[in-house]
Amino acid sequence: MSNTANNLVDIINDLDAGVFAQKMERAMFDVAQGVIDTSKSGKVTISFEFKRIASSNQVAVKHKLEFLKPTKNGKSREENTTETPMHVGVRGKLSLFPESQPELFDRQGHGSPSASDAAH
Template identity: 50%
Template sequence: MSTPTNTAEFLEELNGGAFASQVGHALSEVAAGVVDHGKAGKVTIILDFSRVGESSQVKIKHKLEYKAPTKRGTRSENTSLDTPMHVGSGGKLSLFPEKHDQLFTREEAPVHPRS
């Protein structure tokens, strides 16, 4: 069985790390609002996947929404961007394609050296 996608690496790769930073900001804003005002808050992450042509790549639309409680209501924000990623064996996501071992040994190479 192949190794699944590393969640921390995946989040760091979305939008060059900016998405992970935005999630961290949202988590802190909501947590602080919940503690300061005693009301519930919410952070929502939505990931929509679509295939890029006939390739083994997907376009991931990552959307972040949050509502942080305030003294008299809530403060909300949302952001949405796309990041293309490669899909490797077992569905593992990465910014870069998987490295494959050399297909042929010297003896099996389809082009033989001149003698």
């Protein structure tokens, strides 16, 4: 795998500003506890849908989390869908920011020369 490849953990943590990862964690904990409490099976399903944003190098990533938690008298089902815009870089690398975005400020907080050059 090349150095331009994404780390899946980083991508998941970028979705919905980290909230999606927290929802995944909570769903897995709740389903696992339901399985232990009832000895019935549970299920967590995660799906992603990608759509291009206009003619840009961005995609809208729709992320859906569904889970089925077994309960004493049946089951509890929940579904949550949110969407995050992501930039697509070299070889499909996904990130919140474009790979070529210039620094806007230098270490002292002044406008960076590279940022003002890019604006012109």
